[in-house]
Amino acid sequence: MSDITKYTISIYTENNVGLLNRVSAIFLKRHIDILSFSTSQSEIPDVFRFIVVVKMTESGVKKIVQQIEKQIDVIKAFYHTDEETIFQESALYKVKSSSLFEERQIQNMIKDSHANIVTVSPEFFVIEKTGFRHETEALRKSLAPYGLLQFVRSGRISITKEKMGISEILNTFKQQNKD
Amino acid sequence: MKNQETNNISGAEAVIRCLLKEGVDLIYGYPGGAIMPIYDELYKYRDDLRHVLTRHEQGATHSAQGYARTSGKVGVAMATSGPGATNLVTGIADAQIDSTPMVCITGQVASHLLGSDAFQETDIIGISTPVTKWSYQITKASEIPEVLAKAFYIARSGRPGPVLIDITKDAQFELFDFAYKKCKAVRSYIPVPSLDITQVEAAAEAINQAKKPMIIWGQGVILGEAEEEFKNFVESSGIPAVWTILGLSALPTKHPLNYGMVGMHGNYGPNVLTNECDVLIAVGMRFDDRVTGNLATYAKQAKVIHLEIDPAEISKNVEAHYPVLGNCKESLSKLSSLVKHEDYTDWKQLFADHMQQEIEAVIKNDTQPTKEGLTMGEVIVGINKYTKGDAVIVTDVGQHQMIACRYAEFIKSKSNVTSGGLGTMGFALPAAIGAKMGAEDREVIAIIGDGGYQMTIQELGTIFQNKTAVKIVVLNNDYLGMVRQWQQLFFDKRYASTEMTNPDFVTIAKGYHIEANRVSKREDLDSALKTMLDSDEPYFLEVCVEKEANVFPMIPTGASVSDIRLK
Numbered sequence: 208m209s210d211i212t213k214y215t216i217s218i219y220t221e222n223n224v225g226l227l228n229r230v231s232a233i234f235l236k237r238h239i240d241i242l243s244f245s246t247s248q249s250e251i252p253d254v255f256r257f258i259v260v261v262k263m264t265e266s267g268v269k270k271i272v273q274q275i276e277k278q279i280d281v282i283k284a285f286y287h288t289d290e291e292t293i294f295q296e297s298a299l300y301k302v303k304s305s306s307l308f309e310e311r312q313i314q315n316m317i318k319d320s321h322a323n324i325v326t327v328s329p330e331f332f333v334i335e336k337t338g339f340r341h342e343t344e345a346l347r348k349s350l351a352p353y354g355l356l357q358f359v360r361s362g363r364i365s366i367t368k369e370k371m372g373i374s375e376i377l378n379t380f381k382q383q384n385k386d
Numbered sequence: 387m388k389n390q391e392t393n394n395i396s397g398a399e400a401v402i403r404c405l406l407k408e409g410v411d412l413i414y415g416y417p418g419g420a421i422m423p424i425y426d427e428l429y430k431y432r433d434d435l436r437h438v439l440t441r442h443e444q445g446a447t448h449s450a451q452g453y454a455r456t457s458g459k460v461g462v463a464m465a466t467s468g469p470g471a472t473n474l475v476t477g478i479a480d481a482q483i484d485s486t487p488m489v490c491i492t493g494q495v496a497s498h499l500l501g502s503d504a505f506q507e508t509d510i511i512g513i514s515t516p517v518t519k520w521s522y523q524i525t526k527a528s529e530i531p532e533v534l535a536k537a538f539y540i541a542r543s544g545r546p547g548p549v550l551i552d553i554t555k556d557a558q559f560e561l562f563d564f565a566y567k568k569c570k571a572v573r574s575y576i577p578v579p580s581l582d583i584t585q586v587e588a589a590a591e592a593i594n595q596a597k598k599p600m601i602i603w604g605q606g607v608i609l610g611e612a613e614e615e616f617k618n619f620v621e622s623s624g625i626p627a628v629w630t631i632l633g634l635s636a637l638p639t640k641h642p643l644n645y646g647m648v649g650m651h652g653n654y655g656p657n658v659l660t661n662e663c664d665v666l667i668a669v670g671m672r673f674d675d676r677v678t679g680n681l682a683t684y685a686k687q688a689k690v691i692h693l694e695i696d697p698a699e700i701s702k703n704v705e706a707h708y709p710v711l712g713n714c715k716e717s718l719s720k721l722s723s724l725v726k727h728e729d730y731t732d733w734k735q736l737f738a739d740h741m742q743q744e745i746e747a748v749i750k751n752d753t754q755p756t757k758e759g760l761t762m763g764e765v766i767v768g769i770n771k772y773t774k775g776d777a778v779i780v781t782d783v784g785q786h787q788m789i790a791c792r793y794a795e796f797i798k799s800k801s802n803v804t805s806g807g808l809g810t811m812g813f814a815l816p817a818a819i820g821a822k823m824g825a826e827d828r829e830v831i832a833i834i835g836d837g838g839y840q841m842t843i844q845e846l847g848t849i850f851q852n853k854t855a856v857k858i859v860v861l862n863n864d865y866l867g868m869v870r871q872w873q874q875l876f877f878d879k880r881y882a883s884t885e886m887t888n889p890d891f892v893t894i895a896k897g898y899h900i901e902a903n904r905v906s907k908r909e910d911l912d913s914a915l916k917t918m919l920d921s922d923e924p925y926f927l928e929v930c931v932e933k934e935a936n937v938f939p940m941i942p943t944g945a946s947v948s949d950i951r952l953k
Contacts, residue, residue, distance in 0.1 A: 220574070221573075221574050223522075224523070225511050225512075225515060225521060225522070225523070228511075228512055228515050229515050229516075232515050232516040235516075236516060269701075270698075270701075270702055273697055273698040273700075273702070274698050276697070276698070277696065277697070277698040279519065279520040279540055279572065279574060279575045280520075280574050280575075281574060282573070282574040377573060380571070380573040381573075383571075384570065384571045384573075
């Protein structure tokens with residue numbers, strides 16, 4: 208009944224300067240930890256999509272989504288389990304160039320983990336890896352002994368298996384408010 | 387369309403024109419640097435738009451709230467940037483939790499100074515975000531018409547609430563061609579969910595099966611202007627109805643099916659029987675913790691029908707077995723046509739029996755005391771004698787508020803103005819000013835404790851300057867009474883910082899040229915109330931009441947509604 212599960216909340220919004228603050232305030236007010244947060248353009252022009260990952264009960268996440276949807280500039284919000292979504296994270300790793308040539312294993316690691324080299328300069332090179340958390344994490348652990356100069360991982364981005372129907376909502380509104 | 391008159395006007399003038407287009411004829415506020423261009427226009431438009439200068443920005447918000455609550459219109463408050471804006475926050479939070487339509491307009495430093503820690507710069511959008519229904523910062527004059535139209539639409543539609551619009555000073559000075567179009571819809575916002583008739587039918591079916599149904603109504607009935615539909619529903623079903631503090635006055639107090647108040651200091655029967663009813667019909671209320679007590683033991687035996695406009699309230703605190711989303715004006719009339727009438731004789735007798743117990747244990751002592759000290763209850767009953775329920779009663783927060791709501795009589799809706807959800811001490815005096823201006827033909831009586839009164843006492847200046855004929859009754863027990871009561875009951879009488887050494891309130895009122903009187907003896911009370919209510923001018927009456935009286939019944943924090951104590 209009160210099982211804690213990882214949920215991905217998707218929020219379709221208008222572009223409004225204060226909206227990020229408004230959405231995060233909903234989590235703050237209820238003392239809920241945000242595991243990951245990302246925003247981007249969505250499939251619809253002028254509509255943005257926030258992806259928030261939280262760990263909580265289903266009844267809890269349902270109430271949060273109701274509160275988010277209540278915000279004026281939010282068009283629609285949903286929550287999904289991992290099984291209901293396709294999701295990925297991206298990570299960047301900055302390593303000294305010298306180690307690429309001195310340590311043959313690094314080249315194998317990059318190949319084995321299906322990572323890409325994005326940039327190479329005389330001083331450093333940058334590797335990019337997109338995948339599940341455990342995959343980007345495994346590569347980080349493997350590279351750590353060779354001196355990671357910088358490491359950064361993005362928030363989760365996610366696409367749902369089910370249809371979202373945002374265009375339909377917006378089209379219905381357009382139909383009803385012709386003047 | 388080009389218009390000579392509205393071409394090339396300033397943002398500041400555009401703000402005034404927007405207000406006029408929205409039907410605003412009265413605003414509350416306080417000037418200052420960053421809002422001076424708008425005040426300059428207010429001066430020019432002073433014949434069309436009345437500005438009431440409160441003595442503190444918090445007073446402006448509470449006055450705007452009082453105005454909204456009695457008039458049903460959107461209240462407007464205005465302040466400058468920085469401290470002016472932050473002083474609005476308490477009133478905004480109060481309006482948010484009590485669903486009061488209000489538009490606040492704040493001045494802001496010029497846009498090129500934003501983020502530079504300029505004089506009187508605060509991030510009021512950031513500060514007010516969690517307590518506003520919507521907010522927006524305007525940095526260009528051309529945004530003013532559309533944003534203000536949207537602000538009023540959002541404030542008043544659906545579940546009403548406060549909206550804050552912050553306007554930089556350069557946008558107020560900037561010239562542009564003004565054109566106004568009222569906002570009729572916002573694509574990301576559904577103010578009123580459409581009514582699902584199958585849900586109404588399911589709810590009606592549950593009601594028709596019920597043996598012991600009970601209605602709890604809240605402010606939604608008033609905000610939805612559904613008083614008639616509600617009365618009709620109660621009468622056509624025959625179901626006993628009880629109210630939350632903000633629902634008070636939607637149905638006359640003496641209506642035969644009105645069985646009183648639920649909640650922490652509500653009536654005995656409505657609380658106890660919440661845990662005995664088989665169907666609970668919640669109308670426009672949100673199951674606040676002061677209503678429900680311990681949720682784990684709240685109405686577990688009942689099927690819950692929830693008529694509600696805000697989807698976020700469905701199953702937020704109490705699971706709704708039959709959620710009926712929509713405006714209750716519509717859902718109630720549909721429901722009335724589907725429910726059958728029952729007498730519920732035995733069930734209603736239980737309410738009457740509990741009331742009899744409450745009368746013996748509490749109400750007699752409160753309203754017909756035999757001990758020497760004056761009680762708050764007898765003051766309220768004394769007021770009823772003259773108003774016959776036809777007055778607006780504005781209360782602050784604490785013991786006097788609970789007593790007033792328990793004993794005041796009402797025959798008309800929109801007559802009970804109080805700070806419910808936020809419990810804002812200092813609310814009543816400024817709210818009474820707005821309440822009177824929103825219902826000028828009606829008697830408006832503010833009932834305030836000595837603690838809350840001193841939180842916004844400066845608004846006596848506003849009352850004097852505007853000759854606002856409110857009647858102010860301070861029930862003085864020289865204590866922060868409700869906190870003292872809790873200290874007595876739950877903290878072994880350790881009266882930490884609750885005793886007050888009070889000034890001479892009569893002299894203070896007279897200093898503001900307000901007629902004033904004080905009573906401390908029972909034999910003087912009736913004539914003092916009569917003199918006050920006969921006056922056509924602002925009037926102040928201090929009643930010195932019993933110092934250590936307690937409000938009962940009471941549900942202790944965390945206890946079940948059925949464990950309500952009579953003493």
